[in-house]
Amino acid sequence: MSKNASGAGNQQGRPDESLGYYIAGFVDGEGSFHVAIQRNPSTKLGWQVIPELHISQHERNKHVLELIRNTLGCGYLKPNDRHKPNDNTWVFVVRSRKDLMEKVISFFERYPLRTTKRHDFEKFATIVRKLHKKEHLTPAGLKAILQIAGSMNNNGAYRRIDIETILSHLEPSETVRRTP
Secondary structure, rough: OOOOOOOOOOOOOOOOOOHHHHHHHHHHEEEEEEEEEEEOOOOOOOEEEEEEEEEEEEEHHHHHHHHHHHHOOOOOOOOOOOOOOOOOEEEEEEHHHHHHHHHHHHHHHHHHOOOHHHHHHHHHHHHHHHHHHHHHHHHHHHHHHHHHHHHHHHHHOOOOOOHHHHHHOOOOOOOOOOOO
């Protein structure tokens, strides 16, 4: 175990090796690298790309989510869905692009995932890097990001919006047709 009191890291600000691999394994089982796409008329192309790391856990294990948040040094915890009376789960979320770039991606590159979720992470990292380079501000860049996002998480088995519908609205002429 760690040689410091919290068990969260060493003097260089990195978690000890066993904690890093524990968190990677935990995220492999309980986490999700997700890219939300939502209509937003205030954005240049009318669509917003929101990359997120989600990890959920029953409230009795909320302390594990707190450990992950403290180790990564970013994100927040919230009740998962309080609209469902029997939902006693909490979710750890990281949405900040800066934190995703500087903390989350580097962490999971140092402590790689071992399941097929690793492929989603690699796609997620590519998308976050493209967003960082502002590639989403052109129709071609947004299209490339959407195509990658559409291939994530079992090809979007739980997707609420059809990526192909969005892509059909991005014309090669660098304009966007908006539907009512």
